[in-house]
Amino acid sequence: MYAIIQATHLSKVYRTGAVETVALADVSFEINKGEFVAIMGPSGSGKSTLMHILGALDTPTNGEYVLDGQSVSKLNDDELAEIRNKKIGFVFQSFNLLPRRTALQNVMLPMTYADIPKEGRLEKAKKYLKMVGLEDRMEHTSNQLSGGQQQRVAIARGLAMNPAILLADEPTGNIASVQAEEIMAIFQNLNEEGHTIVMITHELDIAKHAKRIIHIKDGKVVGDGNGHKRRKVKK
Numbered sequence: 001m002y003a004i005i006q007a008t009h010l011s012k013v014y015r016t017g018a019v020e021t022v023a024l025a026d027v028s029f030e031i032n033k034g035e036f037v038a039i040m041g042p043s044g045s046g047k048s049t050l051m052h053i054l055g056a057l058d059t060p061t062n063g064e065y066v067l068d069g070q071s072v073s074k075l076n077d078d079e080l081a082e083i084r085n086k087k088i089g090f091v092f093q094s095f096n097l098l099p100r101r102t103a104l105q106n107v108m109l110p111m112t113y114a115d116i117p118k119e120g121r122l123e124k125a126k127k128y129l130k131m132v133g134l135e136d137r138m139e140h141t142s143n144q145l146s147g148g149q150q151q152r153v154a155i156a157r158g159l160a161m162n163p164a165i166l167l168a169d170e171p172t173g174n175i176a177s178v179q180a181e182e183i184m185a186i187f188q189n190l191n192e193e194g195h196t197i198v199m200i201t202h203e204l205d206i207a208k209h210a211k212r213i214i215h216i217k218d219g220k221v222v223g224d225g226n227g228h229k230r231r232k233v234k235k
Helices: 047-054 077-087 105-114 118-131 147-159 177-191
Strands: 003-016 019-030 037-039 062-067 088-092 165-169 197-201 211-218 222-225
Touching: 003 047, 019 047, 019 062, 037 047, 037 177, 047 062, 047 165, 047 197, 062 222, 077 088, 088 147, 105 118, 105 147, 118 147, 147 165, 147 177, 177 197
Parallel strands: 037 197, 037 211, 088 165, 165 197
Antiparallel strands: 003 019, 003 062, 211 222
């Protein structure tokens, strides 16, 4: 089994003058290609710091992070940006869509930055919007969509560059519970199709949709076991 994520003795220390704050302390784990993993912990547990490192938004103070065979720990800002563009699809709690652009335009955006030809962008964007059940909303602007629909667009956009991992940060935090179940069903379907998904959450009921849950507390891994809220979902 290929470990697409290898985190080895990761630590992160923030310094403000003479004050040191330890956000992560000696965190180690691996995530295999094709897994659906939830990283769960309360506010202040270090899960957001870990998400920033896994998303190449920050680097650890100590330890090593290897993503899809490439060491990320000591890269500079430009190199981190390249990793984010090529290897990671992001799904944020706040959707981060352009409000006056259509669903199609939002999904095509990362491909535009990557200089993918227009025909290819359009074909892929339609494919991923259909995958998340929005084939009838492609021409709607973001502000014409519900919160759940906007998150579906965000998932399609996260898939646009065929990333090594899909990294979801509190993906159900801004939507109603019924819509949250629909979003988690989409993640389960994507995982069953072979996508590697890493989800950050503080909600156990959401985390249980994953196949595996890594528990973080006080900057340390305190548990690593199976999720179990699995159900047959419609494609």
